Structures are given as C-alpha cells and as structure tokens.
Amino acid sequence: MDRSKKYWNPYFGGMMLGLLLLLSMYITGRGLGASGAVKSTVVTAVDVVAPKHAENSTFYSRFLSDGKNPLNEWLVFEAIGLIAGAFLSGALAGRLKLKVEHSPKITTKTRLIMASLGGIAFGFGSQVARGCTSGAALSGMATLALAGFIAMMAIFGTAFASAYFFRKFWI
Amino acid sequence: MNKTYIILASVLVMLGVGLVFLEANPNIKEVSPEKLLSELNENTRYTSTDELAKRIIEGDPSVQLIDVRHKAEAEKFMLQGAINIPLADLLKEESLAIFDQDGKDFIFYSNNDILANQAWTVTRRLGLMHLHVLKGGLNCWAETILLPKIPAPTESQDAFDLYQARLGASQFFTGASLEVKSSQPLEKVNLTRKAKTKKVEGGC
C-alpha cells in the first residue's frame, strides 16, 4: 500500500499511545478520553439557550451545580490539544485536504448520512456507557478495570457482528 | 514471520512473566529517617474521634481499624470492625499482610495514643502507606463519643453543634437512648479523597 508508507507502523503507534497513557496516569492520575468534551459542549449549549430547562433537568443540572463553566474541564482542553496535534501531524505528512472519504461504491451523500447516523449513535451510546473507546475501553483496560473490558467487548463484539450487514458501505 | 516481531513479542511475554514474579515479592522502599521525622512533626496522621465516628456511622468501607493493645484487653472491648494486632506481633509476616489491601485507610488505636503512635512509626518506616492514628485513643473515644459532655451555656454555637453530633454518635454506638434536645440528624458526609492537612477537631 503506497499510502501506508507515510503512516507509522501500528505497533509503534500503539506503543507510543500506551506510553502516553501511562504518562497521563503518572502525572494526572487519569487516563485519556474524548466523549467528555462533546458532553461539556452540549451542556454549555443547553445552558446558554435554555437555562431554566438545564436547571430542571436531572442530567444537565449535575454538571452545572457547582457554578463552574462546564467547558472548564480537563477533557475539553485535552480535546483541543487532540485537534491541534492531529492537524500538525496531518500537515507534516501532507494529508491536509478537505474531502469526504468514502468507498467508490457509494455516493458522497450516502456517506455523509451514514456518518451522521454513526455520530448520533456514538454520542448517545458514549453517554450511556460513561465513556467511549478512548475513555472507557482504552483507559479502562489500561487500569485493568472490569468496565473497560466489558466496554471493549460490547463495542467491538457488536461492530464485528453487524459488519456484514453494513459491508456495502465499505467494500 | 518477521524476526523483529518475534523478538518484540517474546520481550512482551517476558515482561508479563516478570510482572508475575514482582507481584509475588513486592519491593517496598523504606522511608528515610528525615522524612519520618518531618511526618511525625506534621501530625497529619491523626484522625479525631469525631471524624472516625462519622466514618463508621456512614459505613465508610475504606476504614480498617487496628487495635494494637494486648490480646487480653482487646478481647474485653474493641471498636466496630477493628482487628487486633498486638504491637509485639506487628512486624510478623501475617500481620504485615493486612496492609496489602488497596483503597484502605489503616487507623491504629490503643488506650491513649502512645502504643498507636509506636505502631505507626514502625510501619511507616517500612514505607507502608495510608496509616493513621486515632488521636487520644479509646480514652478520648469514651469522653467524646460514648459520654459526650454538655457544653457550658457560654460556649459557641459550634460547640453545641458538635455536642449534638456526638449525642447522635453515642446513641449509635451504645444503643442507649439519651435525652436529645432536637432530632437533628448527623450531617451527610461526602466520601471524597482526604485533603493532605486536616485540622484535628474537638480535643482531649
């Protein structure tokens, strides 16, 4: 694969990620995460647009009760760094390009619809599971927490089981 | 199969096996005399009787009380949930194994806090962590929790609040129904990580 020559060896990448995770735990006592930033954004948005509703809701009020801006969160800063780091890597490798990546067998429109459905599912699911692949599965597994392994098996088990039905979108 | 990958995989497996050995013989580093002295002077190891009462009533699962008096005394009376490790037996392997549990706070107590402090010093020197001493020991426990003294009318509201809390605790531990001024429940305690320095409440 021509393109993969520019990407890191995945085992090397995995090791780097593992060391980063270890460093994060050693310095801050916590692992990585990603869905938390989405949650903080939504909580802030709801609070700005409809503060009364946010106050009355059992879900949103939990994150607003201490008077702190919900965007003032570790994961939000980490997410900002994530975007910047990825941008840097993409720029250095010449991968920066506005485009919709999709299988030649489907249209751009189809791909965008599937991406949005996937996003909605992931947004909802990550809240139910209290984390996503980075926060619950990866960081959970790194500490050998039972939750991490259950999350990983649920996510990837389901994905593998349903992959056949979605194959037309990918290959 | 790529040679490099085979080597890497073998290294990884060996690391895992190494972990199994390390797990069986953990290397606990001893605490230096200077560090020990500074900790002794800081008094951060003390838990007040009021604090302990609160935690027991709340059912805080992280509390592990260790009674360091002689077996005969411990047999007569021990605090709820305490285990008896006489000071003389503290350095035995079976005793030290108790400290292997994660997420526990080990609180030494004795009649005063002399024996408890000795126990703390000895175990702390070995590098063990999360060790505490009940300030004033069982004598203070009896004075503050079991038979709390009514504050003089001239004392502050805080003193009265403390008295109410102690009355509640006293009922819990002795089962006796003492006259209670008002049915004020004990404040809810949020189980959070303890701050490094705590002021010791009440006094003995």
Place this chain on the structure above:
Amino acid sequence: MGPLIPLNIIDPSWNYVIALVIGLFFGFILESSGFSSSRKMAGVFYGYDFIVLKVFFTAAITSAVGLFYFKYLGWIDMSLIYINPTFVTSTIVGGVIMGLGFVMGGYCPGTSYCSAAIGKLDAMIFSVGMLVGVFIFGEFYPLLEEMYMAIPLGDAMVYDALGISAGWFLVILIVVAVGAFYVASLVQEKVKEVDY
C-alpha cells in the same frame, strides 16, 4: 512517587496545560498511525487493514504492563488513580450502540476529531452527530436513569472477576494479543486488495 498532581508534587493549576499537551501528543500519535481515515479503521471488520486491532491492543497492554510495574515497584499509588466504575447494564447497552455507530460511521469520538482536523468533512458531520446524540440522551435521561444506574460493581477489577492475579491476567492478555496479531497478518495477506 506518582500520580504527581493528586499528590501535589506538581501544582494542580498545571492540570489543564498538561491536558492540552497530552491531547497534542494523543492527536499526533492517532493521526500518524492512520486513525484519521475512516476506511482504514473500518478495515478491521473486513480484513483489509488491522490498525485498530494492533494499535488498541498494543496501547492497552503497554500502559497496563507499565502501570503495574510502577505499582509493584512502589512508583505510583494506585489508590489515587481513576478506575472506571463498573455499571454492567449501561456499559453493555452503551457499548452495543457505540459498536453500531462505529460500523456505520467508521469513527469514534477521538478519531473523528483527528480526521476533522485534517479536513475530512464526513468526520465533521460525525462530530455534529455526536452533539445530537448526547443531546438526545440528556433529554431522555429520566427515562433511562434506572438502566443507567443498574448493577453497580464499583471499582471492580477484571482480574478479580476472573479470580486470578493482575500479573497472570496480563500474561494471558499478551499471549492472546500476540496470537491475534499473527492471525491478523495472515488474514490481511489473504483478503482481496481494497483500494483506499
């Protein structure tokens, strides 16, 4: 002795700066490993690209082995490390939904940020979709609360649940992972080339 911030060895006010820097490395590593391409990631389900398996497993094992070496050498106080609390029902339900989301969208939250950062429009749509998904959860929360809080097991550790020690669990995990990597390399050779 770690963790440094919870023990006040580093001033906690540095926490957000550190979060930013950690995020920076996280994003860089992810993008450089190919996690900015949904087609590369979906490859693990169809046998043409296994970066998800390789990176995920390697990262989990590297950090877990490292963490437990630190623990047994006394370099870190594990009781101050955040352990994800286990709520059996919600983790499974959420995981299933996320699994579907992964196959449909080809992204997960972190990788969608990565891909959006390099200009992938489908990743940006995915991120917007996530905002909607979280919002839906927030609105329906009262109905979901019971399921959300069901079967709490607290700080349950996977090796306790299996009745073995952490060390042995890691040895088994490493062996399983190495086996999976070997199988993956075989599958990748056999599978029809996909142009992506």
